[in-house]
Amino acid sequence: MSGGGLIRAALTNRSLVVGLVLSLVFVGAALISFIWVPQDVTALDIANKIKPPSAAHPLGTDHFGRDILSMIMVGARTSIAVAVVAVVIGMGLGVPLGLAAAARRGSLLDEVIMRGNDLVFAFPSLLIAIMITAVFGPSALNAIIAIGIFNIPVFARLTRGAALSLWTRDYVLAARVAGKGAVRISAEHILPNVTNLLIVQGTIQFSLGILAEAALSYVGLGAQPPIPSWGRMLADSQTMISLAPHMAIFPGLAILLTVLGLNLMGDGLRDLFDPRIRRDRR
């Protein structure tokens, strides 16, 4: 498909456009927060605590009088950073493992990689995250490591599955006839043909990473105060939910809309890359 055709197809794909807009809103909010926020998120203003939305505080204030809009903007940084790095860890380790397992399918290496994956899959991910933070102390960095580890088997399995079918193609056989080794074939012929899948899965893992970061900071194991985080904002609001529902609603909405946007984007990208689905939808 030509580049122009791809862009036109992308613009007519509703879930892709909606997902992209939602995601960009939150990425934009995170980027803007570096240069400007409505209020300082570390400044306490006890006199103005738990105020409902007003002109001065569009989304209201929390129990220390901090501006919720500003906290959501700065919190987006943490969420996005944790999720991005976790996906990068997952892809960076998972994809080569999956490619290696597929290149040596049926061998001891394949067994070791895939059974290792099963092991990580079999552990409840939140439990491991809690263990890691219990040992190394709660911080955003440890949350990233914990979430990243659980992304590895997801990408390894996906890559191996897709690569296995590619290894049976004639063009791979042709490359073997040309004397190319497994590493080279994986890089030249296998990886470029699984990138579509990886991009789609990456988007979905990205949204799961945001959810996982929210869950970890909700239980107090993510980013530590005074750095704002969506999960901890929810945790702080729960005792005051009947008194100040806006304290729970806005961070909750932020999580919901970001995850929704990323999932829609993943769906849209999958449709875009899979000509079969695209034709059916028309």
Place this chain on the structure above:
Amino acid sequence: MSLLRIEGLSLAIHDYAILHDVSLTVAPGQIVGVIGESGSGKSMTALTVMQLLPEGAQATGRVMLDGQDVLQLSEADLCGMRGRVMGMVFQEPMTALNPIQTIGDQVAETILVHDRVSRAEARERARQALARVELPEDRFPLTRYPHELSGGQRQRVVIAMAIALRPRLLIADEPTTALDVTTQAQILKLLKRLVQEDGMGLLMISHDLAVVADMADQLVIMRHGRVVESGPSPDLFHRMQHPYSKALLAASTHQPDRAAQPQEVPLLEVRGVIRDYVTARKGIWGKPGTFRAVDDVSFRIRRGESLGLVGESGCGKSTLTRAILGLEEVQAGEILLDSQPVFTGHKPNRAVRRRMQVVFQDPYGSFNPRHRVERLITEPFHLLNAPPQGAARDAAIAEALESVGLTADDRHKYIHEFSGGQRQRIAIARALIIKPDLIILDEAVSALDVSIRAQILDLLADLGDRLGLTYLFISHDLSVVRQVTDRVLVMQAGRIVEQGETAEIFDAPAHPYTKQLLSATPRLPDITDA
């Protein structure tokens, strides 16, 4: 009184015209063969009769079946007719059956859909239908699953489903294309018998002139959605008028001119090669078994020779190819190219490997869709210690593309911009670019239309003469092997059962298996008017 009468049928899908003014008739008990190359509209004609057209299809004209115009019928009426009045057999028996249902249930289902009968009664009738397609219950119980049957047996089940309700019209779309030649002969015989017994009309669609010529009472030749010629079968071959029909017939029997004579020097020697595969172990503690795919195979190819290797699927042809190419190690024996082994130690010998190249069957699957042609065809340069760079590389690319009848400018295109025949030319260019001595053609023309196939065979013959190439021509299609090879090997169950000069083997086969293969091969009527 005709059973099916198609009059002035035109079909467009999303405003793209597919069929133009197609007319044909099928009488009860008659076999009508529709022949055409890919894109001729032959399958679309069949789908129009069944009214199984894709979304957005607009058909005009009349398709009278049993006095009713199927184009005017409602979907509910059509459901009542499909299976009862008209049955259909598809090309691919592997995907036409549901893998998790027994064959008895699948045949009985067709009956239950149409007739208000008890389950027991439906099973009884399914049993009869399977017996009619020569799958008797004592040998093929109704509780068998599709994966327990061979390709030919599965196609029999598909036929049993189609004829269970004794339809008036049976449509068979390439019913034997996916099958081996001996199985094909059996299925064709079965279809012929069923037509005679039930007096049903058979509309048989095929790309293979020889298959249809043997079977049909009437022939319809289609091209670009039009009927170019039709008439009673054996006569039509003698009185062909339309240039396309003549060209099609000529292409089917095309014999490329070959000038080069093989030299008396062996290029490739295969001595006592054995290739065992380890099969899955039975249970966790069971011992893995072995399957001998190639069993003590020895032969040699002389320089400049074209050697054919024929055999049915699963006979070990592809395994042998991979062993010769040094892709897989053999368990015993040796393979020598110019007295050099293809495997030294456990490593493939690069010096030998760069002298052999291969062209595969599927023109669509043999290229990475993400690379440009120049990158695709220069892949074998990897085998060279000092691959050409810059201007020398450009010259090599241009030379390879031009030698296969493409232009040097095609190097910047992607593979999807080419047709099937052009892709096969690119595959040959990729094989030629490092100037090999031996080219292995693994079913290289089997997926091509006959007219394209004739062009590719000419190209191969021409290249062979000009560049002094040696070919190992692997095919299940005996007629093609006969046209292009000097000598032929016949392989069955991992062994070479017969080898010799092509003409001698085809005229006087010695081994029973060779005789069986040859007698099963469909033949065009002899039209050389003496």
